[in-house]
Amino acid sequence: MIVNRCTRNVVFLSIIVAFAILCSATTTTADEAVAENGLLAGAATSNITPPLGTLRVGSFAPYPTTHVHDELHARCLVLNDGTTTLAFVVCDLLGFHRSVSIEARRLIGAEIGIPPENVMISATHTHSAGNALGTSRYTNEQELDEYQQFLARRIADGVRCAHNLLRPAEVAFGKVDAGENLASRRWHLKEGKERVDYFGRKNSVWKTSAPNSDYTMPAGPVDPHVYFIAVREPDGTLISVYSAFSAHYAGDTGPGHISADYFGMYCETLKQILTSPQQDPPFVALMANATSGDIGLNSEKFRGPNVPKGNYQRTRMLGEDLASRVKNALADVTWKDRAELDVRFREADLAWRAIEPELLEWAKLIEARAPRLSEGALPIAARWPTTKEYTSSLSYAGRVQILAKVKGPAKVPLQVVRIGEICIGTTPCETYTEIGEAFQQGSPFDQTFMVQLNHGYMGYLPTPRHFAFGGYSTWPGTNYLEPQASEKIVDQLLEMARDLKTNTPNASQ
Numbered sequence: 001m002i003v004n005r006c007t008r009n010v011v012f013l014s015i016i017v018a019f020a021i022l023c024s025a026t027t028t029t030a031d032e033a034v035a036e037n038g039l040l041a042g043a044a045t046s047n048i049t050p051p052l053g054t055l056r057v058g059s060f061a062p063y064p065t066t067h068v069h070d071e072l073h074a075r076c077l078v079l080n081d082g083t084t085t086l087a088f089v090v091c092d093l094l095g096f097h098r099s100v101s102i103e104a105r106r107l108i109g110a111e112i113g114i115p116p117e118n119v120m121i122s123a124t125h126t127h128s129a130g131n132a133l134g135t136s137r138y139t140n141e142q143e144l145d146e147y148q149q150f151l152a153r154r155i156a157d158g159v160r161c162a163h164n165l166l167r168p169a170e171v172a173f174g175k176v177d178a179g180e181n182l183a184s185r186r187w188h189l190k191e192g193k194e195r196v197d198y199f200g201r202k203n204s205v206w207k208t209s210a211p212n213s214d215y216t217m218p219a220g221p222v223d224p225h226v227y228f229i230a231v232r233e234p235d236g237t238l239i240s241v242y243s244a245f246s247a248h249y250a251g252d253t254g255p256g257h258i259s260a261d262y263f264g265m266y267c268e269t270l271k272q273i274l275t276s277p278q279q280d281p282p283f284v285a286l287m288a289n290a291t292s293g294d295i296g297l298n299s300e301k302f303r304g305p306n307v308p309k310g311n312y313q314r315t316r317m318l319g320e321d322l323a324s325r326v327k328n329a330l331a332d333v334t335w336k337d338r339a340e341l342d343v344r345f346r347e348a349d350l351a352w353r354a355i356e357p358e359l360l361e362w363a364k365l366i367e368a369r370a371p372r373l374s375e376g377a378l379p380i381a382a383r384w385p386t387t388k389e390y391t392s393s394l395s396y397a398g399r400v401q402i403l404a405k406v407k408g409p410a411k412v413p414l415q416v417v418r419i420g421e422i423c424i425g426t427t428p429c430e431t432y433t434e435i436g437e438a439f440q441q442g443s444p445f446d447q448t449f450m451v452q453l454n455h456g457y458m459g460y461l462p463t464p465r466h467f468a469f470g471g472y473s474t475w476p477g478t479n480y481l482e483p484q485a486s487e488k489i490v491d492q493l494l495e496m497a498r499d500l501k502t503n504t505p506n507a508s509q
Helices: 002-037 098-112 146-164 261-274 313-332 357-369 388-405 433-442 485-502
Strands: 040-047 073-080 085-091 119-123 170-177 182-184 186-189 205-207 215-218 225-232 238-245 284-289 295-297 341-350 410-419 422-426 447-451
Touching: 040 146, 040 238, 040 284, 073 146, 073 261, 073 284, 085 146, 085 284, 085 341, 085 410, 098 119, 098 146, 098 410, 119 284, 119 422, 170 313, 225 313, 238 261, 238 313, 238 447, 261 284, 261 313, 341 485, 357 388, 410 485, 422 485, 433 447, 433 485
Parallel strands: 085 119, 238 284, 422 447
Antiparallel strands: 040 073, 073 085, 170 225, 182 295, 186 205, 186 215, 225 238, 341 410, 410 422
C-alpha cells in the first residue's frame, strides 16, 4: 500500500514536471518568435446577428427585421510586439452606446489581460442592423439591454479567438484612391433657394445625394482614399487587412433585411480574391468607417442608366470595387517584421448641445399637433406612434426635450493608436471629412488616418463653420455635442499623437 502510494506520487510528480517543461517550451517558443520577428498577429470573427423581429435602425422610425441577407460580425485583429498587445474590432452596426464598449473591454481585460485602453471598437454604420444604442442616445451611462449584453459578450469572444491565433507576422501600410465612388452629401443652395427645416429655420446647405439646379457646390471636401493595414505570416500567408473608407453606407438592402452593407461585401470579397477556402486559420478582413459624416456615394456612378436595378447592386458594386483596388495596391506595399505598438486613450468632458427655449416651445407644439396612434412604428425619442407626415418632426421634438434635460458633461471617448509609423485617430461620432484632414495635417506621423464611431455613438460631428449653414447633420438631436466639439477633439487627438511620437508616459492612464 505504501509502495503504491509512493509510486502514484512519483507518477504525479513526473506529470507535473513534464507539464511545466511543456509550458516552458511553449512560452519560450512564443518569446523567441517575438524576439526573432518582432510582431505577432491573430484575427477572427464573431457572429453578432440579432434575432429576427429586432428593430432595424437607420430611419426615423425603426421597424422589425424580417430576413437575414448576410450575417453581421464583429471582426477582430490582435497585435503583439512583445511588450504591448492591441486589439482592433469593427462591428457591423449603425453604432453602439458607450456602455457597450465599456462592458466589452471589461470582459476582454478580465479574460485575456488586454488593458481596456488598448482595445479599439468601432461600428461600420450599416443602416440594416439591430439597435445597439439602447434606451437613450443622450446619456453617458445606461443599463445594457439583452442584445447589448450579447454584443459585448460576442466582441470579447472574437478578441479572445484572435488572441488564441497569435503567430509571427509582418505588417504593411497602404492607401489607394477610390474617390470616383464618392460625393459630398452636403451642398450649398442658390440664393433664394434656401430651405426651411422642421424647426422653422432657414438652411443654406442641404443634404442631397443627387444635387439639381437649386444647388451650387459641395459644402466640404471628399477623402478619396481607402487606408489599409495588412498583416501576413513571414511566408507570405495573409492574416488580415484592416481598412477604412469614407463612404457613409450603400443603403440598397432589402426591406426588413439584416445586412452588413458594403462593409461586409468588401470583407468577403477581399477574402475570396486573396486567399483560398482551405486556409486555416482563415484570413479576416475588416472595413471601418473613416470620416463619412458628410460623404455619400457618387449618384452618377451608382444610379446611372447602365447600373443594374434592385437590392444590393450598389452594395456589391462598391464592395467589389474597393476590394479589387486594395488587392492591387498590396503588390506595392513594404513589409516590416517589427512595429512598435502604443496607444493613448482618454475621455474628454465636452458640453452637450444646448437647447434654446424656443426649441422646447416648438417641440411642445409639434407634440400637440402630431396624431397619436395606438400602434405602429415609434419614431426615435417620440412617446407615441404617429402618421407619416409627422414621423420626422415628432422624432426631433422628442430628441430636443431629452437633450435639454441632460445633466453634466458628455464623456467623449478619444483614442489614438500607433503601429510603427502608422497612426489612427478616432472619434465616437459621424465625423466630417475636414476633421479627418485636420488630424492628418497636424499628425507627426506621415501614415495617418481617422476612424469614426469608435467606443460609442454621439451623433454627427460638424466643424464650427457648418452650424451657420444648417443642414440635417447640424440640427439639434442629430448633432449631440457643442458647436466647438470638433476643434476640441482634434486638439486632444493631436496632443495624444505627439505623445505617441515621443513615447512620453500617458498621464491619463
